Amino acid sequence: MDELHELKKAFQEELGTVAGLEDLQKLKAKFSGRKGKVSAHLKKISALPPEKRSQFGSTLNEIKKFIEKEVIQLEASLKAEVQQKRLQTEFLDISLPGRRQLFGREHPINQVLTEAKDIFISMGFDVEDGPEVETDYYNFEALNIPKDHPARDMQDTFYVSEDIVLRTHTSPVQIRVMEKRTPPLRIIAPGKVYRCDADISHTAMFHQIEGLMVDTAIAFSDLKGVLELFIHRLFGKDTPVRFRPSYFPFTEPSAEVDIGCIFCGGSGCRVCKTTGWLEILGAGMVNPKVFEMVGYKIDQYTGFAFGLGIERIAMLKYSIDDIRLFYENDCRFLSQF
Amino acid sequence: MLVSFDWLKDLVDITAGPEEVADMLTLIGLEVEGSEQLEGDIVFDVNVTPNRPDCLSILGVAREVAAAFRRPLTIPETDMNSTLPASDIRIEILDSDLCNRYTGRSITGVTVGDTPEWIRKRLEKCGIRALNNNIVDITNYVLLELGHPLHAFDADKLEGSIIKVAKAGGSRSIVTLDEIERNLSDATLLIWDAKNPVAIAGIMGGANSGVTSGTRNIFLESAHFEPISVRKSAKALSLRTDSSFRFERGTDIIFLENALNRAAMLIQQVAGGVIHRLVDSYPVKPEYTKIDVSIRRVNEYLGTDMEKGEMIDILERLGIEAEDRGDVLNVKPPAFRKDIMVFVDVVEEIARCYHYTNIPVTAPKTTLSEGVISIKEARIRTMKQAIRATGFTEVLNYSFMSPADLDLLGLPEQDIRRQYVTLKNPLRQEESLLRTSLIPSLMHNVVYNLSRGSNRIGLFELSRIFEHRGEQLPREVLTLGGIYLEGRSSFLWKDTVPPFFVVKGALESLFEEMKCEMYEFTPSTEVFLHSGKAADIYFRKERAGFIGELNPHTIEKMNIKIQQPEIIVFELNVDLLLTVIPETIAYKPIPKYPSIERDIALVLSDNLNAVEILRHLEGFHPDLIERVELFDEYRGKNLPENKKSLAFRIVYRAPDRTLTESEIEPLHNELVTFITGKTGGALRGQ
Numbered sequence A: 001m002d003e004l005h006e007l008k009k010a011f012q013e014e015l016g017t018v019a020g021l022e023d024l025q026k027l028k029a030k031f032s033g034r035k036g037k038v039s040a041h042l043k044k045i046s047a048l049p050p051e052k053r054s055q056f057g058s059t060l061n062e063i064k065k066f067i068e069k070e071v072i073q074l075e076a077s078l079k080a081e082v083q084q085k086r087l088q089t090e091f092l093d094i095s096l097p098g099r100r101q102l103f104g105r106e107h108p109i110n111q112v113l114t115e116a117k118d119i120f121i122s123m124g125f126d127v128e129d130g131p132e133v134e135t136d137y138y139n140f141e142a143l144n145i146p147k148d149h150p151a152r153d154m155q156d157t158f159y160v161s162e163d164i165v166l167r168t169h170t171s172p173v174q175i176r177v178m179e180k181r182t183p184p185l186r187i188i189a190p191g192k193v194y195r196c197d198a199d200i201s202h203t204a205m206f207h208q209i210e211g212l213m214v215d216t217a218i219a220f221s222d223l224k225g226v227l228e229l230f231i232h233r234l235f236g237k238d239t240p241v242r243f244r245p246s247y248f249p250f251t252e253p254s255a256e257v258d259i260g261c262i263f264c265g266g267s268g269c270r271v272c273k274t275t276g277w278l279e280i281l282g283a284g285m286v287n288p289k290v291f292e293m294v295g296y297k298i299d300q301y302t303g304f305a306f307g308l309g310i311e312r313i314a315m316l317k318y319s320i321d322d323i324r325l326f327y328e329n330d331c332r333f334l335s336q337f
Numbered sequence B: 001m002l003v004s005f006d007w008l009k010d011l012v013d014i015t016a017g018p019e020e021v022a023d024m025l026t027l028i029g030l031e032v033e034g035s036e037q038l039e040g041d042i043v044f045d046v047n048v049t050p051n052r053p054d055c056l057s058i059l060g061v062a063r064e065v066a067a068a069f070r071r072p073l074t075i076p077e078t079d080m081n082s083t084l085p086a087s088d089i090r091i092e093i094l095d096s097d098l099c100n101r102y103t104g105r106s107i108t109g110v111t112v113g114d115t116p117e118w119i120r121k122r123l124e125k126c127g128i129r130a131l132n133n134n135i136v137d138i139t140n141y142v143l144l145e146l147g148h149p150l151h152a153f154d155a156d157k158l159e160g161s162i163i164k165v166a167k168a169g170g171s172r173s174i175v176t177l178d179e180i181e182r183n184l185s186d187a188t189l190l191i192w193d194a195k196n197p198v199a200i201a202g203i204m205g206g207a208n209s210g211v212t213s214g215t216r217n218i219f220l221e222s223a224h225f226e227p228i229s230v231r232k233s234a235k236a237l238s239l240r241t242d243s244s245f246r247f248e249r250g251t252d253i254i255f256l257e258n259a260l261n262r263a264a265m266l267i268q269q270v271a272g273g274v275i276h277r278l279v280d281s282y283p284v285k286p287e288y289t290k291i292d293v294s295i296r297r298v299n300e301y302l303g304t305d306m307e308k309g310e311m312i313d314i315l316e317r318l319g320i321e322a323e324d325r326g327d328v329l330n331v332k333p334p335a336f337r338k339d340i341m342v343f344v345d346v347v348e349e350i351a352r353c354y355h356y357t358n359i360p361v362t363a364p365k366t367t368l369s370e371g372v373i374s375i376k377e378a379r380i381r382t383m384k385q386a387i388r389a390t391g392f393t394e395v396l397n398y399s400f401m402s403p404a405d406l407d408l409l410g411l412p413e414q415d416i417r418r419q420y421v422t423l424k425n426p427l428r429q430e431e432s433l434l435r436t437s438l439i440p441s442l443m444h445n446v447v448y449n450l451s452r453g454s455n456r457i458g459l460f461e462l463s464r465i466f467e468h469r470g471e472q473l474p475r476e477v478l479t480l481g482g483i484y485l486e487g488r489s490s491f492l493w494k495d496t497v498p499p500f501f502v503v504k505g506a507l508e509s510l511f512e513e514m515k516c517e518m519y520e521f522t523p524s525t526e527v528f529l530h531s532g533k534a535a536d537i538y539f540r541k542e543r544a545g546f547i548g549e550l551n552p553h554t555i556e557k558m559n560i561k562i563q564q565p566e567i568i569v570f571e572l573n574v575d576l577l578l579t580v581i582p583e584t585i586a587y588k589p590i591p592k593y594p595s596i597e598r599d600i601a602l603v604l605s606d607n608l609n610a611v612e613i614l615r616h617l618e619g620f621h622p623d624l625i626e627r628v629e630l631f632d633e634y635r636g637k638n639l640p641e642n643k644k645s646l647a648f649r650i651v652y653r654a655p656d657r658t659l660t661e662s663e664i665e666p667l668h669n670e671l672v673t674f675i676t677g678k679t680g681g682a683l684r685g686q
């Protein structure tokens, strides 16, 4: 029995010298491992006289449990100590910046274009497309702007040849679509257009969205309804909208649409030239001459068309006073949107 | 058109204030774009649209004001005493299709001198320079007041008491009043005396017959010239005058006589002299349009509910006759409203005077439509989203390029990008061609931003390029272009990925996001790219673009201040990309059984292409090798010269059972033998 006493004593002594988890692991192996001292003593049982076996066995078992308990306890406190130490020594300067995922920006013109497109798409318009280099026929003639008509002065045109131009508006897409589809039609055609004109409010290239709705009973009041809804979605539902007469050869009656000046609230300022109104788009009922050009029966269909300049809307939305900023592509400008 | 409010009040009895009048004009279609206080008067800047030449005068605007406010119009007195001396000038119109009417009056014994201040002031307020030649200034005064251009000849300088109206008929020249010699084409309509041309019809008089301080007798012309002919001549001569501007838009063939009389009376009042009887050649009389307008259709067209009486009232206020025929109005526009020809023109007149603001707001009664984003639109949005997610910011450049841009890229003569579209009238030489590549614009964007202190630059553009293929219209190809320059990192946490692979990775992520799997990168020979760091991009064996570092020689031409910058560019045919994206996604089951992974590191000849080795490995036993990943590339220490080490992870997996180590062991050994044999390489560390 003394040897068991010695065993316990030896364990207790060595336990006192344990400095860390590693020492403890060694101690654990030395005493309670498969080849440890407890196992060694266990093997001796069979060599003992039968009457002593039970006593020896139960004492050894108690020591075994004692060792296990001590090891677990010490292990727990050592682990706690280690964790405590980590918490005390490890730290970050959490004020340092994180590693950001650089997300590129969308050009503000395309942001506005997408917003406008989505509004029309939600109103049931399809998105159509047409060439940027156009024939004189689609850009002018089919839109009731014959050669040598004063209305040609309304747009400064880039010519590729006598009969080929850079489209001056997205309106030719109207013609191309009507040539291949029959009503009902509800389309928009976004894209780049070109005019040979450049100053603080004009660039040689800019963006438009053309719209066209044709059916058997479309009225001017519907044009008002659709455009008012669009403007209210884009600028807020309290924005005043004003329709006034204008002239486009391909619409009759034609209208210019103004919104209440968003800078002065209508009281008059530099931006709205003291009128309280800002011109935002041109529109009108499709001129029957245009229907004749595409072979639609003029007594069967009516419709309206409109065109809006995206740069103008973006300038209003973001209070930008020089249109050329959009095409300088300065990263300090682009990163703001 | 500048309109003096004082002058306007001469012609219409206005009770409203100038501001109210301006607002009203805008509401009925004569937009007042601005107004200016001038010497106690207010001058409106009225935007007169090309369809309304009748409003290019104080009288025209007054007529609209009178209609809108229901106020009486006062047209200046133009009735002439019938007992006037006869004129000795005879008129002969040879081209009556270009001149429907020519009238005139001789005024003898005038004194050319200073113009009275009230006339001068009004001219200047309305934007016409007074010449201090009372005769000429009065013709301009009447042009502004009544809208009809007039011309005064020095009658003593006209040969042979005859005015002929005929085309130039052969090339000849005339010195116009501004002392410039003008070369005329055959078709130019001229005014002639017995021998020589004395004026370009409707555009400008000749210097040889002009009124000067010594002039005693004048012949005053008031005529109607065909608009297109005047416009063509004015355009050909690059000579736009207040007179041609009005003639090319259309003038009033009847009222021209009133304008003539008004001017004659003013001249007599100011310069004295004797007015002679009217000479009038009137070969072509105007035809009047009559339009049947259904009351119901007007209301259907506008979405209104107007009474017939209201429509008649509006038309009559505008000087348009409207005969009530029950459900229909028979409408007859006056001579000065040539723009009213068909039903919708009448609708417009009714609508604008009813005021657009009074027309109801309705929702269209039309077939429902889906309101969905098209597949193409959706894919382009995904693409832009993906390229932005990898750090590229979108730019928009003009579609133009300069001939120098092609040289910047150093493109050879036969390169397709030299098949460009040229503009006939560019704003600047640098913008005279349409882009055949997005790269030059992007290079300019980098130069621009570097010079403004930007550092790390990643830009993309999605725009069309224009390939001139000899057809009528160029081929417009939707193209994605990008440029990347790492610069000094301003980030705390540094990445050390070579820039080429940053950009290649961006494209690979983009392809993955778009579910495009059919792509391939192969070495490129683009001349503006670094020959060792450039790849062509293929979709299903079709070349769709390129990616690569700009050739040092190309970069040198950019003139940027950074030492040996690595600038990566790419360009991709998006139209082609969109054709290789699967229509639908088919789900592949998630593997049920675990995989076994084995790594091998091979020491290989430096010039071997990693993708080829990857393909060999993947193809070795496709049933059991799920995928192979290249996870390390190494050159340098511990390796012989011209060798590199590539490390691959082979993932073995069977779809129908759990693989065992003992099954994989011989297979993997076979693979090692196969790949070392195939590549002439060796396992690293052996």
Ligand SMILES: [Zn+2]
Pocket: A261, A262, A263, A264, A265, A266, A267, A268, A269, A270, A271, A272, A273, A274, A276, A277
């Ligand atoms: Zn304002």
